[in-house]
Amino acid sequence: MEKKNSCAGAGFSTILWGVLAILVVALMGSGCAGLMKPRIHRVTEDVFFVEVEEFTLTNAKVQELDNASGGKVVVLQDDTSRAEATVQLSKGNYQVTVYALGPSSEEDAFYLTAGEQWEERLWPTWTGEILPAPDVSLTQQADGPCKIVIRFAEPNVQLDRVEFKRVP
């Protein structure tokens, strides 16, 4: 009887550890879980883009803009604002480019984190029209999801799309 009891005890704790392990994995994965997976718009074999308006948005406003890709842009409202998404990437090297409109030089900066890279403060090359910000290099170690986060730096920046270009 005692042996049986200890066996049953072991079985129960195994189940408990199993449940704990599942919880831990779920928590670790929650960095990407639940984020929007925007549609991939392929331009060439090595280039595609995603619309920022299809990201998971926190304290951000979607606006219509005629010459924007998809006819829409996202404006982050304040320093709590962010636009986040998970993009499925094949293993390899990429240049990530955010296209945005900054109305003025005091209203054009944002922060970008692409995958495991450091967060970078970026702004489009000129004001008043939708233009690319400088490329950020990204290495995807294995086929799988890559998290993209754009954070508020300055007001009224109109974020249009994020382009991925495969590079050697």
Ligand SMILES: [Ca+2]
């Ligand atoms: Ca757009």
